[in-house]
Amino acid sequence: MNDKTAITRFQTIAAQEIAGHLGGTPIAPFTSTQWVASSLLQKAIRRGHLPAARSAGRFLLEVKREHLFRRLNAIAAEDIGLGDIQTMAVTAACLISAKVRRDLGGDAVVTDYLIRRMVDARKSRAADDLLMAVERWPGLNDDRARFATMTDDRLRQIVLGCPSLDRKALALWYLIGTRRCPSSYLPMRVGNPNLAFEAMAEMGVARTKLQIVKESFTKTANMLAPFVALLSLENGVVATGLRDDPTPVETRINGVPSWAFDMYTRPGRAALGRLLLRNAGMAAWAGAFLPRTGRIQIAGELLFRIEGQCLHRRAVGSIATNLQRRWELECSGLSDDALGFGLAALRDAMPELNTIRAEVVAEGAV
Numbered sequence: 001m002n003d004k005t006a007i008t009r010f011q012t013i014a015a016q017e018i019a020g021h022l023g024g025t026p027i028a029p030f031t032s033t034q035w036v037a038s039s040l041l042q043k044a045i046r047r048g049h050l051p052a053a054r055s056a057g058r059f060l061l062e063v064k065r066e067h068l069f070r071r072l073n074a075i076a077a078e079d080i081g082l083g084d085i086q087t088m089a090v091t092a093a094c095l096i097s098a099k100v101r102r103d104l105g106g107d108a109v110v111t112d113y114l115i116r117r118m119v120d121a122r123k124s125r126a127a128d129d130l131l132m133a134v135e136r137w138p139g140l141n142d143d144r145a146r147f148a149t150m151t152d153d154r155l156r157q158i159v160l161g162c163p164s165l166d167r168k169a170l171a172l173w174y175l176i177g178t179r180r181c182p183s184s185y186l187p188m189r190v191g192n193p194n195l196a197f198e199a200m201a202e203m204g205v206a207r208t209k210l211q212i213v214k215e216s217f218t219k220t221a222n223m224l225a226p227f228v229a230l231l232s233l234e235n236g237v238v239a240t241g242l243r244d245d246p247t248p249v250e251t252r253i254n255g256v257p258s259w260a261f262d263m264y265t266r267p268g269r270a271a272l273g274r275l276l277l278r279n280a281g282m283a284a285w286a287g288a289f290l291p292r293t294g295r296i297q298i299a300g301e302l303l304f305r306i307e308g309q310c311l312h313r314r315a316v317g318s319i320a321t322n323l324q325r326r327w328e329l330e331c332s333g334l335s336d337d338a339l340g341f342g343l344a345a346l347r348d349a350m351p352e353l354n355t356i357r358a359e360v361v362a363e364g365a366v
Contacts, residue, residue, distance in 0.1 A: 006207070006208040006211050006212075007092075007093045007096065007211060007215065008093075010086070010089045010090045010092075010093035010094075010212075011093045011094065011100060011104070013086070013090055014090050014093065014094050014104055014110075014113065015103075015104055017113065017117075018104055018105055018109060018110075018113050021113065021116075024054075024112075024116075025051075027051075027054045027055055027058045027112070028051060028054075028055045028255075029055070029059075030055045030056055030058070030059035030256075031254065031255070032254070032256055032260075033265070033266075034059075034060060034063055034064050034067070035264065035265045035266070036256065036260050036261065036265050036267070037056040037059045037060050037063075038056070038060065038067070038071060038264075039260045039261070039262050039264060039265055039268075040052055040053075040055075040056040040256060040257065040260035041053055041056035041057055041060065041068075041071065041075075041115075042071070042075050042079065043257075043259055043260060043262075043308065043310075044056060044119070044257070044260075045075055045079060045115065045118045045119055046079050046123065046309070046310060046311050046312065047247070047259075047310055047311070047312050048119050048120075048244075048312030048313065049119070049257070049312075050115075050116065050119045052256075052257060052260075053115045053118075053119055054112060054115055054116075057111050057112065057115045058108070058111070058112070061107060061108060061111050065107065068111065069095050069219070070219055070220060072091055072095060072111070072114055072115075072118075073091060073092060073095055073216050073219040073220050074220050074222065074224060075118060076088040076091040076092070076118065076216065077127055077216050077220070077224035077225045077227075077228055078125065078127060078128045078224050079118075079123050079124075079125055079128075079311070080118060080121050080122075080123050080124065081123075081124045081125070081126060081127045081224075081228045081231070082124050082126065082127075082228060082231055082232060082237050082238050082315070083121060083122035083123045083124035083238055083313075083314070083315035084121035084122045084123070084315075085209065085212070085228075085232075087117050087118060087121040088212060088216065088228065089208075089212040090114070090117060091114050091117075091118070091216075092212050092215035092216045092219075093215070094110050094113075094114060095110075095114075095219060096215060119312075120313075121313070122238070122242060122313050122314075122315040123311045123312070123313055123314055123315060124237065124238050124314070124315045124317075124320055125309060125311065125314075125320070125324065126231055126237050126238075126317075126319065126320040126323050126324075127224045127225075127227040127228045127231060128224060129320070129323035129324050129326070129327045130165070130166075130169055130227050130230075130231065130323055131169075131222070131223055131224060131227055132327045132331050133166060133169075133323065133326055133327060133331060134166065134169045134170050134173060134223075135183055135184075135185040135186065135331075136185060136331040136333065137166065137326065137330060137331050138330065139166065139330075140166055140167070140170055143167060143170055144170065144185070144186060145187075147167075147170055147171055147174050148174060148186070148187045148189055150171075150174070152175060152191075152192045152195055155171045155172075155174050155175040156171075156175060156195060156196075156199045158171035159171045159172050159175060159196070159199045159200075159203065160199055160202060160203060165230070165231075165234060165319075168230060169223075169227060169230055172196060172199075172200075172223075172226060172227075172230060173186065173223050173226075174186070174189050174191060175191055175192060175195060175196040175199065176191050176192075176193045176196040176223065176226060177189055177190050177191015177192065177193065178191065179191060180193060180221070181221060181222050181223045182221070193217075196226070197210065197214060200213075200226070200229050200230070203233060204233060205229045205230075205232060205233065206232070209229060209232055210229060212225075213225045213226060213228060213229040216228075231319070234319055235319075236317045236318040236319040236320075237317045237319045237320050238315035238316070238317040238320060239315065239316055239317040239318075241315075241316045242313050242314065242315060242316065243314050243316055244311070244312050244313065244314070245309075245310040245311050245312075245314060246310070247259075247307070247310045248306055248307050248347065248350045249350050249351055249354065250354065251354045251358070253354075253357055253358045253361050254361055258354045258357050258358075259307050259308070261357045261360075261361070262300065262303065262304070262307075262308055263296065263297065263299075263300025263301075263303065263304075264300075267357060267360045267361050268300075268357070269296055269300070270360045271353060271356045271357040271359075271360050272296045272299045272300055272303070272353070273295075273296050274356050274359075274360070275299070275349060275352065275353050275356055276295055276296070276299060278352070278356070279345070279349045279352055279353075281344075281345035281348055281349060282299070282345050282346065282349055284345070285338070285341050285342045285345045286299075288338075288341070289334065289335070289337070289338035289341065289342070290338075298332075298333075298334070298342075299342070299346065301332065302332070302339075302342050302343055302346050303346060303353075305328050305343065306343065306346060306347060306350070307350075
């Protein structure tokens with residue numbers, strides 16, 4: 001099967017499934033900002049919340065079309081990945097071009113179809129957890145500096161032969177290049193993406209899977225899709241068991257679930273700032289453990305651990321579980337005491353945070 005045939009096969013699957021869909025309930029209007037819509041789209045897909053995901057997707061289609069298509073490709077790799085590799089493939093195949101989308105029924109039909117498929121899919125965040133470890137896990141501190149100065153050929157040798165998944169992932173990132181896939185934690189390196197994909201093929205990544213990853217990679221500026229390919233060679237990333245992650249208390253704010261207001265939205269950042277000042281537990285944590293600058297960012301990352309990364313139908317495997325646990329516990333940049341105190345205080349403060357979110361939105365923060 002050649003590369004073109006592989007992608008065409010997934011477009012055919014999409015066409016058949018779209019033709020067999022009997023329609024659905026009307027899509028509710030969305031009235032907030034594109035930033036809140038982007039947050040809502042991704043988190044609603046993670047949580048299996050179809051009405052919210054459809055509403056956010058239709059809004060983004062109207063106001064930020066190309067952003068939506070890039071976002072869907074990124075979500076497919078970040079939150080679904082090896083949990084349902086066919087959904088990742090169908091997403092990449094449908095979003096190759098405007099002509100493909102027209103042939104499948106148009107942008108609105110394709111967007112709604114992909115969102116439905118993602119919501120129903122088994123999910124895995126292993127690629128993103130691996131990405132976070134490559135950037136921030138203390139066990140790679142020396143390697144981040146050392147690998148950045150290596151030749152392409154030496155990085156290729158590490159990708160092909162190193163027994164450590166973490167070091168293979170770091171070498172692959174540098175080989176692709178941080179100019180192409182930038183990181184705030186890694187120095188700039190030009191890289192050689194073609195050599196990197198040749199190395200993945202030489203490692204044994206299945207040809208069809210590698211083509212899926214290439215198509216996703218061309219539409220995004222991150223390492224999520226290549227890390228899906230790398231993880232496909234590991235045993236134990238996903239298993240037959242599924243679980244729904246526990247979720248903290250939530251409410252609705254002007255019809256939008258409270259968890260959409262994260263630190264990447266203006267209301268979400270403002271609410272976190274007020275919580276750090278007004279909640280006794282959060283104020284005590286910040287005063288005892290945090291520098292005066294950057295507190296909202298740190299609190300936002302803890303909020304992601306508690307609320308933002310929650311998955312419906314998480315495909316549970318031993319490697320994925322270990323990657324998630326390491327990201328949550330060892331990549332925060334905080335001491336064990338600071339992390340434990342902060343997580344406990346934030347969990348206790350979730351009802352107050354939701355109240356503050358509603359207050360900020362009512363004041364007109366956008």
